[in-house]
Amino acid sequence: MHADVRAGAIACTLFALTHAFYIPGVSYKAYRDGDVLPLLVNKVYSDQSELQYAYTELPFVCPPTGRVRAGRFTSGASLSLNLGEVLRGDRITVSDYELNMGTDDEAHFLCSKTVNKEGLKRTRELIRDGYVAEWIVDNLPGATSFQTTDKTRRYYAAGFKIGEEVIASPGAPPQYFLYNHLTLVIRYRLAPGRDGEQGKKVVVGFEVFPKSVEAENRDKDGLPNKDSLAGEKKLELVAKSNTTDGADENEDASLEIPFTYSVYFRKEEKLEWKNRWDMYFVVADDSTNIHWFAIINSIVIAGLLSAVVAVILARTIQGDISDDGKIKSRSARGPHTPRRLRDKSSGLLSDLEGDVDLDDDDDDDALEDVTGWKLVHGDVFRPPPHGSLLAPLIGSGIQLLLMTATLLLLSALGILNPSFRGGYVSVGTGLFIAAGLFSGYFSSRIYATYGGTAWQQNILITASLVPGLLFATTLVLNLFVWVQASSTAIPFSTLLALLALWLFIQLPLVYVGGRHGFVRAGAYAQPIKANAVPRAIPRQSWGQRTGQAVLLSGGIPFVVMFIELMFVLKNLWMDKSGFYYVFGFLGVVVGILVVTVVEVSIVATYVLLCSENYNWPWHSFFVGASSAAWIFAYLVYYFFSKLHISGFISGMLFFSYGALACGVYGLGMGTVAFFSAWWFVGRIYGAIKVD
Known part of the structure; x- marks a missing residue:
């Protein structure tokens, strides 16, 4: 009987949902x-x-x-x-x-x-x-x-x-x-x-x-x-x-x-x-042909990156790992560091910044097999600096990614379309709030993995990060727009309704997901236990420094989506009366973009580890998010070269909304890059054995 009641309730709910949307034809x-x-x-x-x-x-x-x-x-x-x-x-x-x-x-x-x-x-x-x-x-x-x-x-x-x-x-x-x-x-x-x-x-x-x-x-x-x-x-x-x-x-x-x-x-x-x-x-x-050109351009770039990643995974790493995949831990060798051959002709040995177990008879051969990424195996799973901030960022990124993927799917199926006026924002807001459950879960697990204990504080930060930023920015902008008596200004009652949605729906959902992630699921398992004392990171070359590497890495995803980005900007800022409806093309480009970010993150993380730098979590996140800086730079160019917007308030609204959009995009792509690097690091270090 109860099963029949539940089935009837589900059927009624689905029937109501079908009438809540406009279905073409x-x-x-x-x-x-x-x-x-x-x-x-x-x-x-x-x-x-x-x-x-x-x-x-x-x-x-x-x-x-x-x-x-x-x-x-x-x-x-x-x-x-x-x-x-x-x-x-x-x-x-x-x-x-x-x-x-x-x-x-x-x-x-x-x-x-x-x-x-x-x-x-x-x-x-x-x-x-x-x-x-x-x-x-x-x-x-x-x-x-x-x-x-x-x-x-x-x-x-x-x-x-x-x-x-x-x-x-x-x-x-x-x-x-x-x-x-x-x-x-x-x-x-x-x-x-x-x-x-x-x-x-x-x-x-x-x-x-x-x-x-x-x-x-x-x-x-x-x-x-x-x-x-x-x-x-x-x-x-x-x-x-x-x-x-x-x-x-x-x-x-x-x-x-x-x-x-x-x-x-x-x-x-x-x-x-x-x-x-x-x-x-x-x-x-x-413009269909141009959309196809954008897709082909994106596929070519992603294909080249795939080849690079394949070389790294199939050849370089397999060659770096010894036959038995065995690396001696520092605790097994004692507190001293291994030795590095500084001058073969003189036979003088100096300290080796690694943890490789070397026999005296085979020092030269073993030393030649040592590579940078294996030297930092004892520190690569160390909690990053400010890990308590990284966890809410990743949780919020998961929330945004789930919302975006569902919106693209509904749009491609025609459920969301221009006839459903305001549907994208309304449904997107509902999806964002519902995804708070997953946001709290992943944020809490990452927070626990990095040694955090104040999980309730982490949940509050996760639930407030994106909504708080959007709400505060909107409130400040409204102060300027209200003076102009513009309908662009959000009514005070709507602001209160949004605040109520956050307080009474999203916050409890994030709390439920966060509590389950921290208390029941717990921290993610790490292949290798971190050393008690962190090793020193060598001086990095110009191209390996975080700022330069991140900026250069962000240019590749930007090139992948550049052509489709022009269509989106044209519909948003120039043809405001037009409708962007080619969500099939957009979905394909976004899919290729995600693949590109994954591959760029893997390559950038591998290069970082080879330079004996184990601070990959923040590095990978910024690598994925850095293309947002390229997008914002293009927005600045687009504003002055293509648009005819005049007036201080209009310009302020353009750059404010543009910065918010870039921030949201950067958060999502940074999350993709972080989990890609997480998988890659776990994969390569899970293939070696530590005594």
């Missing part, structure tokens, strides 16, 4: 002729600024009146948003625009808005900075329609401009015109299955064609005549006084702006509902 909303389609307004954004603004809070926008009703939607109502939508700056509100399925409306008056001098100045600034508006119909963003260069295909760019800046002649002051008439084109087709047989329709496209129309030559209802709509006279944003016809600099100067719109429904037979998002990805599809 499965869930859709069908409309009958005459049904109201709610038009939702969201925000405005620009590729020249990191600040976004809620559309309804702009000075020129008509306030909603509540006259439009569609089911549970009423104009003026704000929609409930998920965590991801709030964090990405969405502020979705039902508008007064009236759209009835299948009913065209050639001209419809919305409102007449009086904008004061300050509001006009603000509107001109938004137009100057290239802000575009995001509207939504049936979960599709309003799009500007374009054609490919060969004019064979049409594609969409999400959003539409709110106005235009015109410079009549060189040296002349710019003129600003507001788009106050919008032509909305809704493309539809019959719904699939029985709904289509009943005449229901589904939306497959939403296009917006904005136009600036003069305020004069209108009828009593505020509608422009056909000549005005077809003419070239535009609405310039110039404040006017009530007593004059020209521009006026008085404080009471203002401009009355009439807003109108047209609605047209057009049948689209060539585009199926399940493929309606493809229109936003036509340009991305054209």
Whole structure:
């Protein structure tokens, strides 16, 4: 009976999860002729600024009146948003625009808005900075329609401009015109299955064609005549006084702006509902060859590294280990150190910095077999300096890696996609919190391995490291963004909710995993017990020093992901209205990147041990994380050479978010490198015997 109850509960949970996500080609909303389609307004954004603004809070926008009703939607109502939508700056509100399925409306008056001098100045600034508006119909963003260069295909760019800046002649002051008439084109087709047989329709496209129309030559209802709509006279944003016809600099100067719109429904037979998002990805599809080039480039580099690692594992190490794999421990030989042949011609012997058991008759042959990595076998498993800090870093890295791998998998399967607005951040946050269980487990075991005893303190540090850094940085940045009245600012209530998630969900999960890892699982077994007294590390050459070796090693993973990185940055910072959707390519590149980091870590660790330096744990971690420094350096170059972001706050947001992203990436790749070196060191030293 209990088994049946559990099975039923699991089935219900899975059923609920399937309805929590949008599955392409499965869930859709069908409309009958005459049904109201709610038009939702969201925000405005620009590729020249990191600040976004809620559309309804702009000075020129008509306030909603509540006259439009569609089911549970009423104009003026704000929609409930998920965590991801709030964090990405969405502020979705039902508008007064009236759209009835299948009913065209050639001209419809919305409102007449009086904008004061300050509001006009603000509107001109938004137009100057290239802000575009995001509207939504049936979960599709309003799009500007374009054609490919060969004019064979049409594609969409999400959003539409709110106005235009015109410079009549060189040296002349710019003129600003507001788009106050919008032509909305809704493309539809019959719904699939029985709904289509009943005449229901589904939306497959939403296009917006904005136009600036003069305020004069209108009828009593505020509608422009056909000549005005077809003419070239535009609405310039110039404040006017009530007593004059020209521009006026008085404080009471203002401009009355009439807003109108047209609605047209057009049948689209060539585009199926399940493929309606493809229109936003036509340009991305054209870059498929470049994605393949990036993958081939990454495979070649990873293949060369694989050959180097194969040589190290199959030839060098096997040649270094003697036939019986036997190394005499220091405790068996006494407190003195073995001898090294300093001058064969004179027969003088000096101390040998190693622990190899040598017979007097075979000193010369045995000494020739001694290599650097075998000399440090008694210290290679010694707890590293500040190991209590390394353990939380590794635990947090495990947490981030699990979250990232699951997100890539869900995205590649299509469960997470652009139609699930805010889904990446919302699901990612949930996955990060759930992965806290594994974070605490691995952090505690590594902490115990390095001799730590205050495991509860280690758990608190592990649970607070990444969330604390993100929360503190966001809080400081919000102080600047709040002043700008931007929707980019996270509401205080959301900050409290995030704090509650950390305190009541993640912290207990990290504690449960950490307690199990420290108390029950315990420390990892080490092949060789560390000597009581650490040996001196010889002076390292320039190329073997940690700083130089780490920096050079980080360049290889950066080269592997460089091309795909350009696509990601282009979608994040330049084409903010676009959607990065080629997660299959991204997953392959990330997989090759992980393999590359593993191989670079093994090679770097082997070179370090051969130089008789046994401080490999921190070294391997920094080797993996160092490519983050290359990425941030490229971000600096990208900001000044490719982007057009202006303003102190926008620049601060760019570099702050970029630094956080690089830090998170470095933490994940550092963890990969650490465990790779851990496996490698255990492998080679587990192959030798110590008396």
